[in-house]
Amino acid sequence: MGQLPCYDALEWAMPESVPVRCPACRREHVYAAPSYPCACGAPVSPALDRLTAPAVVTHRVWDEEWVAVRCPACGRGNQWPRPELGCPCGTVLRIPVVPGADHRPVAPRTALDVVTAAALHLHRLGHRDIRRADQRPPSGVGLAARGLLAQVDPSVRPATLRDVECLWLTAMTESAECVYFSLAGYTEDARTRADTLGIPLFVLGPTGPPQPANGPADELHATGA
Structure with missing residues (x-):
């Protein structure tokens, strides 16, 4: 990658x-x-x-x-x-930008684009110390900030129940909150489990910034870190 x-x-x-x-x-x-x-x-x-x-x-x-x-x-x-x-x-x-610089965003084209979009979104939500996580997740890329662990999955398969639970368990061992970013979305049981555990889920679509995919993500988007 x-x-x-x-x-x-x-x-x-x-x-x-x-x-x-x-x-x-x-x-x-x-x-x-x-x-x-x-x-x-x-x-x-x-x-x-x-x-x-x-x-x-x-x-x-x-x-x-x-x-x-x-x-x-x-x-x-x-x-x-x-x-x-x-x-x-x-x-x-x-602060205004030069006319012509302000237009609709382009689609993520590489896995690194997806990770960059997730990191910038976390920065926008108030996390200023974003870095690569110490532990590599089973799939995708792990990002960390103070009190937060994020998993970014740039693959073309929806994130599964196991993916969500593994992130939650890892965050629990580090006494941190967690958030999941997926390019391909989530399976239904993954969404249900994330709602139960209070894990914000975001989808990185082909255009635009990451979008909330469940209630905890809507709340995080509204209130910030």
Whole structure:
């Protein structure tokens, strides 16, 4: 599958900065656009629009939370969290990107794309210390953060009851919560068992960000980490 990017360092380099004024308190900020690792290993960052004023985030719409950016090194398109800045006054500002950078995301094309999408989603939910898990799961790739164990299954078969239970047992031994990401979805008994155990299930579809596949995932998506 290739080398997994180093998710220990999700505070990536910040190659571009723009001045930002909060419209609520008039405080001046300098916002630096974060870089994200493309599957090819090159850093990718959204191009910020210096001519457009930032918008205040008053409510959230899932489709507006992401922006697609193309890697200048290999041409691969990936989906990243839309740039935002939190002002100390409590206002959240959405930083505009250059027109043309904001479009529908591309489909995951490799197993590494799938793992990257899951790691970025966990980061978006509030986990900042994502890394490869110490224990390799029976299938797929294990990711870990403080108090969390995630399994990412990029295979073309639905995750099974055994897959879900193995993840839960491993998380129990580490006193951690757990979450499952699957590209091909889940069998019915796997969904039922996950609901009973309170394990969030997400599906990584051909387009778009990971989608909740059960009640615990809906709750996690709504509240974050």
